Amino acid sequence: MDKQAHFYSADSIQDIDAFVDQAIAMKKNTTSFNGTLQGKKMTLIFFNPSLRTRLSTEFAAQELGIHTISMNATEGWKWEIDEGVIMNLDKAEHIKDAAQVISQYSDVIAIRSFPGLKDRDADYRDEMLQNFMEHASVPVINMESSIYHPLQSLTDLMTIKEAFGEKKLKVVLSWAPHPKALPQAVSNSFLQWINRTGHDVVVTHPEAYDLAPAFTANCAIEYNQQDAFKDADVIYTKNWSSYNTYGQILSEDQSWMVNRKKMALTNNAIFMHCLPVRRNVVVTDGVMDSDRSVIYQQAGNRLHAAKAVINHLLNL
Amino acid sequence: MDKQAHFYSADSIQDIDAFVDQAIAMKKNTTSFNGTLQGKKMTLIFFNPSLRTRLSTEFAAQELGIHTISMNATEGWKWEIDEGVIMNLDKAEHIKDAAQVISQYSDVIAIRSFPGLKDRDADYRDEMLQNFMEHASVPVINMESSIYHPLQSLTDLMTIKEAFGEKKLKVVLSWAPHPKALPQAVSNSFLQWINRTGHDVVVTHPEAYDLAPAFTANCAIEYNQQDAFKDADVIYTKNWSSYNTYGQILSEDQSWMVNRKKMALTNNAIFMHCLPVRRNVVVTDGVMDSDRSVIYQQAGNRLHAAKAVINHLLNL
Amino acid sequence: MDKQAHFYSADSIQDIDAFVDQAIAMKKNTTSFNGTLQGKKMTLIFFNPSLRTRLSTEFAAQELGIHTISMNATEGWKWEIDEGVIMNLDKAEHIKDAAQVISQYSDVIAIRSFPGLKDRDADYRDEMLQNFMEHASVPVINMESSIYHPLQSLTDLMTIKEAFGEKKLKVVLSWAPHPKALPQAVSNSFLQWINRTGHDVVVTHPEAYDLAPAFTANCAIEYNQQDAFKDADVIYTKNWSSYNTYGQILSEDQSWMVNRKKMALTNNAIFMHCLPVRRNVVVTDGVMDSDRSVIYQQAGNRLHAAKAVINHLLNL
Incomplete structure (x- = not known):
């Protein structure tokens, strides 16, 4: 399949200046976009707490006509990220399966996953977002990863x-x-x-x-x-x-x-x-x-x- | 700005008898109000658990056509209430900023915050609701405060x-x-x-x-x-x-x-x-x-x- | 009142083969059902964690036009199930009252409640689902009970x-x-x-x-x-x-x-x-x-x- 487009960092947008102008124009004419994405579905997954990111992103989707579900992964989901692992420990699902399953129910997926701040190399590989984007079959939005907060x-x-x-x-x-x-x-x-x-x-x-x-x-x-x-x-x-x-x-x-x-x-x-x-x-x-x-x-x-x-x- | 109207206690309603009649009339003609507030946004914030208050308030809003997001603040949000404090302890945000930020995304905000039942004077000042109402720029609904449950x-x-x-x-x-x-x-x-x-x-x-x-x-x-x-x-x-x-x-x-x-x-x-x-x-x-x-x-x-x-x- | 229909097990469906055909037909013509249940309300109650069941069931309802609220009962709701009990211990509400109250706000209710895996007889009585169905006045959907997962x-x-x-x-x-x-x-x-x-x-x-x-x-x-x-x-x-x-x-x-x-x-x-x-x-x-x-x-x-x-x- 073609490489799926995502919103992960500045590199996800070709012309930053034009995109900023477009966002400002959408703000000025905000109601004219209401309902234009009627019937689409968006899943928002939070591995960390969120107030403004959840309200702004989920309401933005709802105003566009999108059905939304927000899930807090804080109380227990752990996804295996490494390939080929014998999964007999604490992780009940592989990220490749989670990404594919959630993609079945979603037209777009947004994820928040903060760094552990213990292992710099691991944090800067940004594995949760990178692996999720690799395996999802729909666009992924970065709602703040270990190293980026593009919204x-x-x-x-x-x-x-x-x-x-x-x-x-x-x-x-x-x-x-x-x-x-x-x-x-x-x-x-x-x-x-x-x-x-x-x-x-x-x-x-x-x-x-x-x-x-x-x-x-x-x-x-x-x-x-x-x-x-x-x-x-x-x-x-x-x-x-x-x-x-x-x-x-x-x-x-x-x-x-x-x-x-x-x-x-x-x-x-x-x-x-x-x-x-x-x-x-x-x-x-x-x-x-x-x-x-x-x-x-x-x-x-x-x-x-x-x-x-x-x-x-x-x-x- | 003009003093924002809220629903905090009986004092928020001028004519209680007429308002009760109106609520009964809305119940009788409930579907005729469906969708009449299409496109508005309501944030519901729960500092305490809720079953019937959440279901009744959030579904009421949805039936009126309002987009809704419910947030449980139980797992960690703590808002500073006092003015001028050096915020270097456990509270990560001042209530005046929280109220203003949530107001940016909402046409109406509903809040539940129970009393601690330790300090009567503090509870009866009802600081969470009072301060939130003071700083919000949209109407606030009391979903049960320390001392009132007007719904x-x-x-x-x-x-x-x-x-x-x-x-x-x-x-x-x-x-x-x-x-x-x-x-x-x-x-x-x-x-x-x-x-x-x-x-x-x-x-x-x-x-x-x-x-x-x-x-x-x-x-x-x-x-x-x-x-x-x-x-x-x-x-x-x-x-x-x-x-x-x-x-x-x-x-x-x-x-x-x-x-x-x-x-x-x-x-x-x-x-x-x-x-x-x-x-x-x-x-x-x-x-x-x-x-x-x-x-x-x-x-x-x-x-x-x-x-x-x-x-x-x-x-x- | 007439016995309310529920979706609890294979016994809830008269002709399984025909029902499977119908579900496949709905999948093929999925958008033609969108919005056909506009204005209905669905409450989803999770006594246990859920990823695919929540996303699939809640989005299904939303696509049909139904207002949805999902509630996690994990952090503290305990419902009394036995009749005639003096409720002075840890359970704050009787399941018959919870079922009736939630029915007031809902056209359909979905529940997940896993077994304890300690007491086989208790688990196989499937009391949470059975009692909830008995007392609810609207249809109940089993989102995985102690012994069945019909969805x-x-x-x-x-x-x-x-x-x-x-x-x-x-x-x-x-x-x-x-x-x-x-x-x-x-x-x-x-x-x-x-x-x-x-x-x-x-x-x-x-x-x-x-x-x-x-x-x-x-x-x-x-x-x-x-x-x-x-x-x-x-x-x-x-x-x-x-x-x-x-x-x-x-x-x-x-x-x-x-x-x-x-x-x-x-x-x-x-x-x-x-x-x-x-x-x-x-x-x-x-x-x-x-x-x-x-x-x-x-x-x-x-x-x-x-x-x-x-x-x-x-x-x-």
Whole structure:
């Protein structure tokens, strides 16, 4: 069979700029797409908890006319991923069978599966998504894998374009402290997507917090957060755990928290975060609730991004 | 912005009698409302388990044409409620952000959040519902909060009116024993709603089981259950844990169980309970299964009460 | 009231052959049934985990136009089943009340409830399904009870008929090893259904693994697996735990695993399994992935079997 198209990363979309424009256009004319995919079926599978991803993706599908079922795999499904294994231990089904079975009932399948943050090589092979895509016979949507969160990135680019149009921008991705070890998926994806646009991209973080080189190759790296913020048009803040000392928290240095004083260094930048956010740890209430904060518009765009992706995959 | 209308308690409805009539009329012509809210979206959030509230509220919305998603918050979501907190502990999102984000995807939001039954002042501030309503930008429906269960009360009044029409009644709310400490929400709400009608209301319970004075101010209190039952037209039975010795079980005295002998003291009263009920602890099988028991009709009315509320909020 | 029709076992269907034909016809003209039950409501209740049963049954209903709600009862609902009990222990609701309440909100109810595998008599009374059917006022669909899985069996017969048409067949049900103690429901039901057709049925298993006599009365029993496979047209493989030494694993003898060498003994038989399957324990990869394996078609037929059942019950 032909290779099935999926929505896995920026590489799944040929022309990122045109796709962002299309998503914004779908948002403007949102009701005209309602019911256009009547009778299709979508299965959403969550190996990890979800609030905004579930609501935005499942409602997006429903508005398009699609029947939806969301399943939490958290309480016990374990799928064997390796080939040829004697399956006499804790895994009751092989991913190739699960993918084929779910494909029988679905026109499109969406999956969330976070990294373990223990074994970097395993996480960066992204085996759950990669194997599921290989074996499914219908399109698969990545609702955040070990290393990518493309629905968030499409949303992020929509939000930036809504604010600035075609203007060339200085976009800053800033690490911020957090009490828990978080994945790198949002940051990886944001860099992968924003680097397909013509913007200048600066990543700022404490020295030990380098992201994977593949994602920062086309970015300026700045270890001085205040220097990075100078003249920025967009401040995107996000915590990530260490890539090099994998999955660890090396610093909770509160001097990296984003505040009004730092925002004053920028070119009146908009403030972005994918949410959920820990207020007064990652960013102060003052910045969160300022009139340059676009966090709720950004969250709302998740719905329209999901519609654009589903519409794209089912109309290929 | 204008203050958003919600369905939180009897105070959310201007004319209770007219609203009950309208809900009964919607039940009679139920299919004529089907699909009238096509394309709207409703999110239902459960911090506690639910059977009849989920089925009745979610199906009510679906029959009206609304897309629905139900989420169980039981396995981990914790929302920060206090303002200005440094969120470096167990709560990953502030309720103001959660409420705003969910509002982006929803035309109406329904929430259930039970009391802890440890700290009366905290429970009676009803912080989850109050804060969520304050920060949401769409209508919020109370699916049972720490202190109110208004969907149940609307249902109760519908059931009473269906049985008796405009007749003035003696309505008795009777405490009954139960092995677990239960909230006061159903009882509080029932008294709040029934006191907006012209009926005579008597509350009967062991002396130590006073409800909050705000709810019993317009009721006769009777510590002798048999005296209370005399000439009653409606017996509404419900356990609650102590308000004064907060959240405690002070008595499991089986002599308070409702039985046929006590029902014989009434004016051929109907028997009501919100369910679930522990048979032969709260009430005997004989009363539950008698022809004056309206418990299943009462349960069924939940569907129509929910339709009336959703229809009311989305057509304001 | 009249006795309510349910879908509980082969006995729920008068003419099995005609019903299988009808399900296959519905599959061929699947879209012509879409939306024909618009506005009906279906509640699905799972006391045990489910992947393919939930997806196939719930999507089947949705395609027919039915509103659906799936509820996992795993985290705490316990229903009292015995009559007249003083309910002061762990069970908060009687099954007769639950069944009546859910009936108020539903046009059809589907339930899954597995056996405990400790007490054979209790399991074979199948109390959850039997009591729920007795008390519900709408049709009930068995989504796998302690002893029956009729949606699977209807699917199985569809798959066999699609492969062979009206030809008379030798059908072999073969036990296979498994590391966990599994129910007998799939095997019981398969034998119950296949014995209503004109096929020759052989059951093969290690001597200690007899199924309940009621289900094997019309089958040949063969303790030599290779002899059983000779000239077979259909190999249906399934593990079950012991019926006589109830619920126990008596053997994990790998020589009972189905492999290519054994399949070569057959009359080019198709290979069937209800899934999930443990590869290289129950059956080798070689057989699973061979061109005579119909496992994914079999899984896909679950959707159409469910449609046929729902359509049947709601159009009686």
